[in-house]
Amino acid sequence: MKHVPNILSLIRIILAPIFLFMYVQDELIWRSLSIAVFATAAVTDFFDGKIARYYNLESKLGIFLDPLADKFLTFAGFFCLPFLDAAQFPWWAVALIVIRDVMVTALRLYTNRKEIILETRFTAKAKTMVQMVFLYGVLLLGVFKQADIEFADSAAQFFNSGILFYAMMFVTVLTVYSGFEYLWVNRAILTSETSAQ
Template structure:
């Protein structure tokens, strides 16, 4: 592993997961806001570490492997926390769809790489919109409290449902792109 700033930021994102869990379960008035801030910091490092790796020419195989893993671990942990706090069917289904898609696409990418078709399942714009909606939704739902009269949790919930729809859409797009190789 190369110890450079992008990889350190990626590792920081993983180390923030137990902190997020601990803070989320604190029965203090500040806990949900703090959990949201921790998640937002993690989401920002997800963007920032890739940007720095490219700008500083510090891309590495380790970073390319660990960055998506860190992202998926943080999102999955946050979704589990949200479902534990609000186990309604809609929240649970959205969480299962998002986590299930991540597992499916990760497996598809790995398999396609073995077949020499890794670029067939590269990140798409739909995936980027899905990620943005998902990160904002989770942040708002972790925060939970209304702000200036805006129902923050409900806005996050709507965005989570939008993210779930975009998740299915992007998964279908990935599977369609990989289908010619899959059906062989």
């Protein structure tokens, strides 16, 4: 049982590129199946943390793997978006989101290794929730738009309305802001740690 959380994190890391490869295919069947892969990976995220806390199985490896697996999955989701519509989901916005999350995740892993506790703000937690809701919604709309079903027209209207572009800008601004806030709130700890080296 003690290895289950880490195994689930590894499964998420493996599923992330599989999802990305499947979603960017032109065939509807591949894109539809990729949503199931994405959902499965998201479920592992829920259970690995729950199992680790319930059975007190948290470990240094788990502290490293869990956020890494989360970012693999999130980045895979964002990398898919420009393939749907590069005008509404520009690569520069995806790059800003990735750079922010890589920077903060690397910092957290470093400070955890040093046994330094950094404060996590509500904005950062809200950012994660907004990112995942946004990704789920857009990725599903991408499938519906391609499918020959009644909802396809509504999905196409969403893409043509420009709403998704503004939603992407909101997610990007929130993500970048939360990164700056994270650094600002923890500046005293980070400065003291740098001075001690």
